[in-house]
Amino acid sequence: MDTAEHDLIVETFRKAMTGSSGAALDAALDELGWADLLAEEPDTAIPVVFTLLGETGSHASVLNDVVAQAGGEPLGTTVTLPFTGGRWVRWERADAPAAQPPSEGAGDLLDPTLPLRLAEPGDPDLHLAAARRALGWWLLGTGRAMLALAREHALARTQFGRPIASFQAVRHRLAETLVALEGAEATLNAATASPEPFTCLLAKAAAGRASLDAARHCQQVLAGIGFTAEHDFHHHLRRTLTLDGLLGSARDLTRQAGAHIREQGHAPRLINL
Amino acid sequence: MTSPVTEPATIGEFRAAVREWFTHNDLSAGPDHSLDGQVAQLARVRRALYDAGWMRYGWPAEVGGLGGPAALRAVLGEEVASRDLAEPGIYSMIEVLAPTMISYAPPALAAEMVPLLLSGAEQWCQGFSEPGSGSDLASLSTRAEPHGDDWVVNGQKVWTSLAQYSQRCVLLTRTAPGHGGITAFFVDMDTPGITVRPLRTMHGIDEFAEVFFDDVVVPGDRMLGRPGDGWQLAMDLLPHERSTCFWHRVAFLYERLERLVGETATTTATTGAAGADDADLGAAYLALHTIRCRSHATQRRLADGARLGPETSIDKVLLATAEQRLFDTARDLLPGAVELTDPRWRSEYLYSRAATIYGGTAEIQRNIIARRLLDLGKE
Ligand SMILES: Cc1cc2nc3c(=O)[nH]c(=O)nc-3n(C[C@H](O)[C@H](O)[C@H](O)COP(=O)(O)OP(=O)(O)OC[C@H]3O[C@@H](n4cnc5c(N)ncnc54)[C@H](O)[C@@H]3O)c2cc1C
Numbered sequence: 286m287d288t289a290e291h292d293l294i295v296e297t298f299r300k301a302m303t304g305s306s307g308a309a310l311d312a313a314l315d316e317l318g319w320a321d322l323l324a325e326e327p328d329t330a331i332p333v334v335f336t337l338l339g340e341t342g343s344h345a346s347v348l349n350d351v352v353a354q355a356g357g358e359p360l361g362t363t364v365t366l367p368f369t370g371g372r373w374v375r376w377e378r379a380d381a382p383a384a385q386p387p388s389e390g391a392g393d394l395l396d397p398t399l400p401l402r403l404a405e406p407g408d409p410d411l412h413l414a415a416a417r418r419a420l421g422w423w424l425l426g427t428g429r430a431m432l433a434l435a436r437e438h439a440l441a442r443t444q445f446g447r448p449i450a451s452f453q454a455v456r457h458r459l460a461e462t463l464v465a466l467e468g469a470e471a472t473l474n475a476a477t478a479s480p481e482p483f484t485c486l487l488a489k490a491a492a493g494r495a496s497l498d499a500a501r502h503c504q505q506v507l508a509g510i511g512f513t514a515e516h517d518f519h520h521h522l523r524r525t526l527t528l529d530g531l532l533g534s535a536r537d538l539t540r541q542a543g544a545h546i547r548e549q550g551h552a553p554r555l556i557n558l
Numbered sequence: 559m560t561s562p563v564t565e566p567a568t569i570g571e572f573r574a575a576v577r578e579w580f581t582h583n584d585l586s587a588g589p590d591h592s593l594d595g596q597v598a599q600l601a602r603v604r605r606a607l608y609d610a611g612w613m614r615y616g617w618p619a620e621v622g623g624l625g626g627p628a629a630l631r632a633v634l635g636e637e638v639a640s641r642d643l644a645e646p647g648i649y650s651m652i653e654v655l656a657p658t659m660i661s662y663a664p665p666a667l668a669a670e671m672v673p674l675l676l677s678g679a680e681q682w683c684q685g686f687s688e689p690g691s692g693s694d695l696a697s698l699s700t701r702a703e704p705h706g707d708d709w710v711v712n713g714q715k716v717w718t719s720l721a722q723y724s725q726r727c728v729l730l731t732r733t734a735p736g737h738g739g740i741t742a743f744f745v746d747m748d749t750p751g752i753t754v755r756p757l758r759t760m761h762g763i764d765e766f767a768e769v770f771f772d773d774v775v776v777p778g779d780r781m782l783g784r785p786g787d788g789w790q791l792a793m794d795l796l797p798h799e800r801s802t803c804f805w806h807r808v809a810f811l812y813e814r815l816e817r818l819v820g821e822t823a824t825t826t827a828t829t830g831a832a833g834a835d836d837a838d839l840g841a842a843y844l845a846l847h848t849i850r851c852r853s854h855a856t857q858r859r860l861a862d863g864a865r866l867g868p869e870t871s872i873d874k875v876l877l878a879t880a881e882q883r884l885f886d887t888a889r890d891l892l893p894g895a896v897e898l899t900d901p902r903w904r905s906e907y908l909y910s911r912a913a914t915i916y917g918g919t920a921e922i923q924r925n926i927i928a929r930r931l932l933d934l935g936k937e
Contacts, residue, residue, distance in 0.1 A: 448935070450934040451934075451935065451937050453925070453937055456937065459934065460924040460925075471851035471854070471855050472847060472848055487847050490840075536837065540840050541836075543836030543837055543840025546815075546843055547819055550816070550820060552812050552843055557854075
């Protein structure tokens with residue numbers, strides 16, 4: 286795929302995600318040929334679609350498709366997925382209760398817009414590598430969205446007669462955020478180039494950690510306005526925490542990585558020149 | 559002396575051939591971990607690798623090299639670091655000094671001098687920082703004044719690594735005001751008027767020195783570039799420092815992580831707490847994996863002809879953070895080793911504290927990221 290084609294795909298999907306979310310976006314993605322793209326060009330489909338979900342703040346149930354494809358199952362099904370703390374969830378292919386007229390249980394979850402539902406334990410042998418990588422891209426996109434909001438605010442907001450972007454403490458928090466996100470992106474690219482389960486696990490851990498760091502720094506830079514429900518920031522914060530927990534949190538996965546190198550007595554060099 | 563039988567055509571073949579060579583050529587360091595011992599070991603390793611040809615790959619023929627991509631140097635350095643054959647900081651100095659000569663020295667001078675460095679015959683140093691000019695390098699005040707065909711240098715440098723062992727110095731001087739008034743020279747360290755006074759370091763390996771210049775006469779043909787090119791020369795070092803050098807250091811840190819894993823296995827076997835430290839080990843490993851992935855991408859871009867710029871400040875922050883995390887983890891997981899029982903962990907732990915100081919401090923990197931990458935305007 287050449288750059289022009291790639292850019293076209295990005296723009297097309299971005300437009301779809303800016304206009305819709307949830308079940309409507311699922312339908313829009315179907316129409317745009319998501320299933321074919323995932324089958325034929327997974328290394329484009331997954332980074333593009335999942336990063337854009339993060340950047341635009343919209344959501345779709347496409348994670349099910351990535352898991353289904355990895356397990357050789359037909360697309361369009363719903364898979365029970367592990368969540369941190371030994372819990373299991375299903376990502377429904379419908380709108381979240383909270384997005385519909387108020388019903389019992391609405392607002393039970395941190396991110397009430399997601400159609401997530403607690404479920405009975407599912408298959409412990411699911412192939413999660415590709416889905417972890419996908420969630421990593423989503424977390425990266427969410428982190429970038431928060432950085433963009435904080436950067437914009439830092440340049441616009443004036444205190445003590447100058448933009449807060451001129452204060453070194455503010456600048457360094459945003460720099461720290463960029464470092465974390467760029468580092469995570471490098472691990473995600475590595476997991477795309479060599480998609481072994483361990484490389485994907487590390488990429489999800491790095492992206493979860495980076496997005497959590499982004500949330501902390503950007504919240505501080507946005508200060509009061511970022512604490513209001515009127516500002517978009519809190520949606521991304523909720524998304525970050527929820528996606529981090531899905532398929533193993535940064536903390537869980539980092540511990541697993543540590544156990545792995547301890548048991549092997551070896552720290553694998555997963556990427557080589 | 560064995561030399562490569564066939565030309566390695568790919569990086570993978572080069573790596574395999576180097577590994578094969580190492581199985582027959584044991585260059586392990588002796589028990590002397592003093593700086594004298596380290597510098598002697600470095601010269602020995604360079605000599606052997608040069609004679610076998612490996613040290614010449616990735617360098618152009620004009621300076622005695624055998625050609626090929628710079629990644630070959632990264633691979634060789636990785637093999638050296640993984641075997642713990644040479645201290646990576648001093649091993650990698652070549653990666654900034656030789657490219658500077660290739661880009662800025664008169665070609666005949668580069669052709670004469672670079673092989674002396676590659677083969678371990680000489681050590682060179684980099685005289686940039688001054689007592690009054692650390693982060694604000696552009697404020698440096700060591701003067702060079704023209705005198706016929708020569709230049710006369712007066713002033714002082716500080717924190718100059720390996721100055722006490724060096725035959726030559728890449729020296730930044732002031733010849734006019736401002737960034738455009740900095741001029742670089744390639745100075746013989748035995749020139750009359752140069753005094754080197756080693757400084758004690760806190761980790762016990764006194765790698766750097768103060769260097770005093772008192773009416774030091776430098777021939778005009780030892781100028782690197784033209785008058786006023788010094789600032790650009792200093793900026794042009796960064797892509798080298800932040801590609802091959804970083805790869806070497808990352809390789810060294812992986813080796814140390816494995817040593818830590820080995821040593822904690824013994825401790826936990828006695829305390830019965832296997833697994834308790836996995837989160838810490840994992841975090842140290844994840845930080846190393848992250849900078850390795852980032853550095854890999856940076857070298858890819860360099861190989862594809864990209865000009866590296868301020869985005870390498872991200873590599874620098876990731877590396878310094880990973881290094882300090884690793885040694886903090888070692889101290890946590892091997893209680894008492896740094897303080898009481900293990901001089902090597904102690905020395906390396908202490909040295910890791912400098913990772914956020916040398917090569918541009920952590921704060922300076924964040925300033926660059928904020929200004930140049932995030933476009934936040936002036937402070
Ligand atoms: C082990 C080691 C080896 C070295 N080897 C060499 C060598 O071979 N050759 C050589 O020339 N130099 C060498 N150096 C020197 C090194 O480059 C300097 O130490 C470094 O540039 C910092 O300068 P400084 O120590 O004077 O600190 P300063 O510049 O005085 O900084 C002090 C503190 O102030 C902060 N600070 C300064 N300016 C700003 C700013 N604008 N914004 C925010 N914070 C700021 C710094 O980040 C730091 O925390 C070496 C240093 C070490 C530790």
